[in-house]
Amino acid sequence: MKTVLFEEQGDPSVLQWIDYPDPILTPSQVIIDIKAAAMNHLDLWVRRGIPNAPLPMIPGSDGAGVISQIGDEVNDFNIGDRVVIQPLTYCGNCEACKNGQENFCQSFGIIGESELGTNSEKMAIDAKYVYKIPDNMDFETAAAFPLVSETAYTMLIHRAKMNRGETIFIWGASSGVGHIAIQIAKVFGCTVITSVGDANKAEFAKSLGADLVLNYRTQNIVDEVKKYTDGKGVDIVFEHVGTTTWDISTRILGLGGRIVTCGATTGAKVNIDLRHIFYKQQSIIGSTMGSVAAFKAMFALVSEGKITPHIGKLFPMSQIVDAHNYLEQGNQIGKVVLLT
């Protein structure tokens, strides 16, 4: 088979598209012939270097394809089944897993980070991470939704406990996680304010249903949010940017508000004024990946057409270096998907 592989961490030039031995099936696994694999910022972090990441590495957390081999212990699948991968790995036996909080499992991992990923023509994977997709769902869509959807749903619903009618500020409408978060908030009957960097992305944000779209380059976000909310501020800020946005996130947060964060793409050190936190009774909530329940909830919403991952750019998987360079530039709208 052909696969994407890197043997050392570094810039995109470490990525190779090479011949590699086919994966070997274990009894609890299936082999998927990958048709589409979506990219995430995690792919860039893993390539640049995450401590303890295995090497050599095949990157990629999201993937969809067709089952071509089935392990002896696997009963739920047939050869030829069209499937998608749920990217969180977990033990299944601990207290957290038994309570349906697999992302709190002591041994949780992510496909493409803690183990070999989806950027390959063939992949062996434990059958418990594999789900059949409906006939009318294409591979690109199936590959595009899981990681960002699991993350965004868990942040808003399980962690920030979003209520119908609340006002949510979502940074980065065109980002993978942001464009899904907007759609979740709308499905749950909330008002959405979001940020973009140019007019093209503003149109995209409106098409997702955002109620107020602000250009962070040309508009004062604090003033505009205060005006729109009659001075009250928002109930939830959806954070994944970090240093460059944090001060604004805290200033637009209302009484009893929650900042929920899953990432820090611009830096991890921020200022916190404790007086605001206790006086305004606010919460800062961390969130990583999501539970199987979050995946299933999002799978249903995508299957029903209520939420649609937007595929902004397709690359042949063989052009993996170009794809990493493209994602690193940050101009994509929605998801970047690789095709075998």
Ligand SMILES: [Zn+2]
């Ligand atoms: Zn567990």
